[in-house]
Amino acid sequence: MNIDVLIRLSEFPTLVSSSVRLRRLGYKDIPIIARHVTAEVVRYLMDVPYPYKMIDAKRFIDKSRRNFKAKMELNFAIDFVSTRTLVGIISLHKVDQINNSGQISYWLGQNYWNMGIATESIRLVIRYAFNVLRLHKIYANVFDSNKASVRVLEKNHLRKEGGLVDSVFKQSRYHNILNSSEKSH
Ligand SMILES: CC(C)(COP(=O)(O)OP(=O)(O)OC[C@H]1O[C@@H](n2cnc3c(N)ncnc32)[C@H](O)[C@@H]1OP(=O)(O)O)[C@@H](O)C(=O)NCCC(=O)NCCS
Numbered sequence: 071m072n073i074d075v076l077i078r079l080s081e082f083p084t085l086v087s088s089s090v091r092l093r094r095l096g097y098k099d100i101p102i103i104a105r106h107v108t109a110e111v112v113r114y115l116m117d118v119p120y121p122y123k124m125i126d127a128k129r130f131i132d133k134s135r136r137n138f139k140a141k142m143e144l145n146f147a148i149d150f151v152s153t154r155t156l157v158g159i160i161s162l163h164k165v166d167q168i169n170n171s172g173q174i175s176y177w178l179g180q181n182y183w184n185m186g187i188a189t190e191s192i193r194l195v196i197r198y199a200f201n202v203l204r205l206h207k208i209y210a211n212v213f214d215s216n217k218a219s220v221r222v223l224e225k226n227h228l229r230k231e232g233g234l235v236d237s238v239f240k241q242s243r244y245h246n247i248l249n250s251s252e253k254s255h
Pocket residue numbers: 110111112114115175176177178179182183184185186187188189190211212213216217218219221222
Protein backbone atom coordinates (compact mmCIF):
# COMPACT_ATOMS: atom_id res chain seq x y z
CA MET A 71 0.00 0.00 0.00
CA ASN A 72 1.27 3.44 -0.93
CA ILE A 73 1.20 5.51 2.26
CA ASP A 74 1.81 8.76 0.32
CA VAL A 75 -1.43 8.40 -1.58
CA LEU A 76 -3.34 7.69 1.64
CA ILE A 77 -2.00 10.81 3.30
CA ARG A 78 -2.61 12.99 0.27
CA LEU A 79 -6.19 11.84 0.01
CA SER A 80 -7.12 12.86 3.56
CA GLU A 81 -8.86 16.13 2.58
CA PHE A 82 -11.15 16.58 -0.40
CA PRO A 83 -9.40 18.95 -2.84
CA THR A 84 -10.81 21.88 -4.79
CA LEU A 85 -9.19 22.38 -8.20
CA VAL A 86 -9.59 25.72 -9.93
CA SER A 87 -8.80 27.30 -13.30
CA SER A 88 -10.14 30.41 -15.02
CA SER A 89 -13.11 28.51 -16.49
CA VAL A 90 -13.95 25.67 -14.07
CA ARG A 91 -13.98 24.91 -10.38
CA LEU A 92 -13.90 21.24 -9.34
CA ARG A 93 -15.20 20.67 -5.83
CA ARG A 94 -16.75 18.19 -3.43
CA LEU A 95 -20.37 17.22 -4.09
CA GLY A 96 -23.12 18.01 -1.59
CA TYR A 97 -26.81 17.19 -1.23
CA LYS A 98 -27.69 20.66 -2.56
CA ASP A 99 -26.41 19.43 -5.95
CA ILE A 100 -29.00 16.64 -6.19
CA PRO A 101 -31.71 18.49 -8.21
CA ILE A 102 -29.33 19.94 -10.78
CA ILE A 103 -27.51 16.63 -11.28
CA ALA A 104 -30.85 14.89 -11.84
CA ARG A 105 -31.83 17.58 -14.39
CA HIS A 106 -28.59 17.28 -16.34
CA VAL A 107 -28.62 13.48 -16.67
CA THR A 108 -30.72 13.15 -19.81
CA ALA A 109 -30.91 10.30 -22.31
CA GLU A 110 -28.28 12.06 -24.47
CA VAL A 111 -25.87 12.27 -21.56
CA VAL A 112 -26.20 8.62 -20.45
CA ARG A 113 -25.96 7.32 -24.01
CA TYR A 114 -22.23 6.71 -23.72
CA LEU A 115 -21.99 6.17 -19.95
CA MET A 116 -21.40 2.62 -18.82
CA ASP A 117 -22.92 2.54 -15.37
CA VAL A 118 -25.36 5.43 -14.96
CA PRO A 119 -29.05 4.45 -14.75
CA TYR A 120 -31.76 6.02 -16.91
CA PRO A 121 -34.31 7.45 -16.23
CA TYR A 122 -32.14 9.18 -13.64
CA LYS A 123 -33.99 10.32 -10.52
CA MET A 124 -33.13 12.49 -7.51
CA ILE A 125 -32.62 9.31 -5.44
CA ASP A 126 -29.98 8.16 -7.94
CA ALA A 127 -28.09 11.43 -7.44
CA LYS A 128 -28.34 11.03 -3.65
CA ARG A 129 -27.03 7.46 -3.85
CA PHE A 130 -24.16 8.66 -6.04
CA ILE A 131 -23.22 11.35 -3.51
CA ASP A 132 -23.41 8.87 -0.61
CA LYS A 133 -21.24 6.40 -2.53
CA SER A 134 -18.81 9.22 -3.34
CA ARG A 135 -18.42 10.02 0.35
CA ARG A 136 -17.89 6.38 1.31
CA ASN A 137 -15.38 5.76 -1.45
CA PHE A 138 -13.51 8.97 -0.73
CA LYS A 139 -13.11 7.86 2.89
CA ALA A 140 -11.88 4.49 1.61
CA LYS A 141 -9.33 6.41 -0.57
CA MET A 142 -10.78 4.80 -3.67
CA GLU A 143 -12.27 7.70 -5.58
CA LEU A 144 -12.77 11.43 -5.97
CA ASN A 145 -16.02 12.52 -7.61
CA PHE A 146 -15.90 16.24 -8.35
CA ALA A 147 -18.76 18.59 -9.13
CA ILE A 148 -17.74 20.69 -12.16
CA ASP A 149 -18.84 24.29 -11.63
CA PHE A 150 -18.66 26.62 -14.62
CA VAL A 151 -16.93 29.70 -13.24
CA SER A 152 -18.83 32.26 -15.35
CA THR A 153 -22.28 31.06 -14.20
CA ARG A 154 -21.25 29.54 -10.84
CA THR A 155 -23.45 26.53 -11.49
CA LEU A 156 -22.84 22.80 -11.55
CA VAL A 157 -22.54 21.72 -15.17
CA GLY A 158 -21.22 18.16 -14.82
CA ILE A 159 -19.22 15.58 -12.90
CA ILE A 160 -15.67 14.32 -13.27
CA SER A 161 -14.41 11.28 -11.38
CA LEU A 162 -11.01 9.94 -10.56
CA HIS A 163 -11.89 6.43 -9.50
CA LYS A 164 -10.54 2.91 -9.21
CA VAL A 165 -7.55 4.53 -7.48
CA ASP A 166 -5.12 1.64 -7.22
CA GLN A 167 -2.67 2.29 -4.41
CA ILE A 168 -0.46 -0.65 -5.30
CA ASN A 169 0.05 0.09 -8.98
CA ASN A 170 -0.42 3.89 -8.62
CA SER A 171 -3.09 4.21 -11.26
CA GLY A 172 -6.57 5.64 -11.56
CA GLN A 173 -9.40 5.91 -14.07
CA ILE A 174 -11.15 9.11 -15.15
CA SER A 175 -14.81 9.38 -16.20
CA TYR A 176 -16.86 12.50 -16.86
CA TRP A 177 -20.08 13.93 -18.22
CA LEU A 178 -21.51 17.40 -18.81
CA GLY A 179 -25.08 18.61 -19.15
CA GLN A 180 -25.85 18.89 -22.85
CA ASN A 181 -26.28 22.69 -22.76
CA TYR A 182 -22.61 22.95 -21.86
CA TRP A 183 -21.10 20.72 -24.53
CA ASN A 184 -18.39 22.00 -26.88
CA MET A 185 -17.28 24.86 -24.67
CA GLY A 186 -13.99 23.25 -23.64
CA ILE A 187 -15.22 22.37 -20.14
CA ALA A 188 -14.41 18.64 -20.22
CA THR A 189 -10.98 19.28 -21.72
CA GLU A 190 -10.14 21.74 -18.96
CA SER A 191 -11.59 19.55 -16.16
CA ILE A 192 -9.61 16.52 -17.32
CA ARG A 193 -6.47 18.65 -17.46
CA LEU A 194 -6.93 19.73 -13.83
CA VAL A 195 -7.66 16.21 -12.56
CA ILE A 196 -4.68 14.67 -14.36
CA ARG A 197 -2.37 17.39 -13.08
CA TYR A 198 -3.61 16.79 -9.53
CA ALA A 199 -3.32 13.01 -9.90
CA PHE A 200 0.29 13.22 -11.08
CA ASN A 201 1.61 16.17 -9.09
CA VAL A 202 -0.19 15.77 -5.77
CA LEU A 203 -1.30 12.14 -5.51
CA ARG A 204 1.83 11.05 -7.36
CA LEU A 205 -0.06 8.47 -9.38
CA HIS A 206 1.90 6.97 -12.25
CA LYS A 207 -0.86 6.28 -14.76
CA ILE A 208 -4.30 7.71 -15.58
CA TYR A 209 -6.58 5.90 -18.01
CA ALA A 210 -10.04 6.18 -19.54
CA ASN A 211 -12.36 3.66 -21.19
CA VAL A 212 -14.71 5.11 -23.81
CA PHE A 213 -17.09 3.78 -26.44
CA ASP A 214 -15.23 4.03 -29.74
CA SER A 215 -18.31 5.74 -31.22
CA ASN A 216 -18.09 8.57 -28.67
CA LYS A 217 -16.12 10.97 -30.86
CA ALA A 218 -16.34 13.95 -28.49
CA SER A 219 -14.93 11.90 -25.61
CA VAL A 220 -12.18 10.40 -27.77
CA ARG A 221 -11.28 13.96 -28.77
CA VAL A 222 -11.09 15.38 -25.24
CA LEU A 223 -8.73 12.57 -24.28
CA GLU A 224 -6.56 13.27 -27.33
CA LYS A 225 -6.49 16.96 -26.42
CA ASN A 226 -5.18 15.94 -23.00
CA HIS A 227 -2.46 13.77 -24.58
CA LEU A 228 -3.87 10.40 -23.51
CA ARG A 229 -2.66 7.73 -25.93
CA LYS A 230 -4.75 4.87 -27.23
CA GLU A 231 -3.51 1.64 -25.68
CA GLY A 232 -5.97 -0.86 -27.02
CA GLY A 233 -9.56 -1.85 -27.42
CA LEU A 234 -12.12 -4.42 -26.42
CA VAL A 235 -14.57 -5.61 -29.02
CA ASP A 236 -18.30 -5.89 -28.20
CA SER A 237 -17.60 -5.65 -24.50
CA VAL A 238 -20.54 -3.47 -23.35
CA PHE A 239 -24.17 -4.24 -24.14
CA LYS A 240 -26.20 -1.04 -24.04
CA GLN A 241 -29.35 0.16 -25.80
CA SER A 242 -29.83 -3.19 -27.53
CA ARG A 243 -26.39 -3.45 -29.03
CA TYR A 244 -22.77 -4.24 -28.27
CA HIS A 245 -20.17 -1.49 -28.13
CA ASN A 246 -16.40 -1.54 -28.61
CA ILE A 247 -14.35 0.08 -25.88
CA LEU A 248 -11.18 2.10 -26.41
CA ASN A 249 -8.66 2.34 -23.61
CA SER A 250 -6.41 5.42 -23.49
CA SER A 251 -3.88 6.46 -20.92
CA GLU A 252 -1.24 8.94 -19.89
CA LYS A 253 1.73 8.31 -17.65
CA SER A 254 3.53 10.72 -15.35
CA HIS A 255 6.93 11.83 -16.60
C1 LIG B 1 -17.83 13.82 -23.96
C2 LIG B 1 -18.11 15.14 -23.26
C3 LIG B 1 -17.77 15.01 -21.79
C4 LIG B 1 -17.25 16.23 -23.90
O1 LIG B 1 -17.37 17.39 -23.13
P1 LIG B 1 -17.18 18.86 -23.73
O2 LIG B 1 -17.00 19.81 -22.60
O3 LIG B 1 -18.24 19.11 -24.71
O4 LIG B 1 -15.78 18.67 -24.48
P2 LIG B 1 -14.85 19.85 -25.02
O5 LIG B 1 -15.71 21.03 -25.39
O6 LIG B 1 -13.76 20.08 -24.04
O7 LIG B 1 -14.23 19.20 -26.31
C5 LIG B 1 -15.06 18.53 -27.25
C6 LIG B 1 -14.24 18.22 -28.50
O8 LIG B 1 -14.90 17.17 -29.22
C7 LIG B 1 -15.21 17.62 -30.51
N1 LIG B 1 -16.45 16.97 -30.91
C8 LIG B 1 -17.68 17.16 -30.38
N2 LIG B 1 -18.55 16.36 -31.02
C9 LIG B 1 -17.86 15.66 -31.95
C10 LIG B 1 -18.21 14.67 -32.92
N3 LIG B 1 -19.46 14.24 -33.05
N4 LIG B 1 -17.23 14.17 -33.70
C11 LIG B 1 -15.95 14.60 -33.57
N5 LIG B 1 -15.56 15.54 -32.65
C12 LIG B 1 -16.51 16.05 -31.86
C13 LIG B 1 -15.32 19.12 -30.39
O9 LIG B 1 -15.19 19.75 -31.64
C14 LIG B 1 -14.14 19.40 -29.43
O10 LIG B 1 -12.90 19.26 -30.10
P3 LIG B 1 -12.08 20.58 -30.62
O11 LIG B 1 -11.83 21.42 -29.40
O12 LIG B 1 -10.85 20.01 -31.23
O13 LIG B 1 -12.98 21.29 -31.59
C15 LIG B 1 -19.61 15.55 -23.40
O14 LIG B 1 -19.95 15.51 -24.77
C16 LIG B 1 -20.55 14.63 -22.64
O15 LIG B 1 -20.78 14.82 -21.46
N6 LIG B 1 -21.09 13.60 -23.32
C17 LIG B 1 -22.02 12.65 -22.67
C18 LIG B 1 -21.33 11.82 -21.59
C19 LIG B 1 -20.06 11.18 -22.09
O16 LIG B 1 -19.98 10.74 -23.23
N7 LIG B 1 -19.06 11.09 -21.22
C20 LIG B 1 -17.82 10.45 -21.52
C21 LIG B 1 -17.91 9.00 -21.24
S1 LIG B 1 -16.34 8.23 -21.39
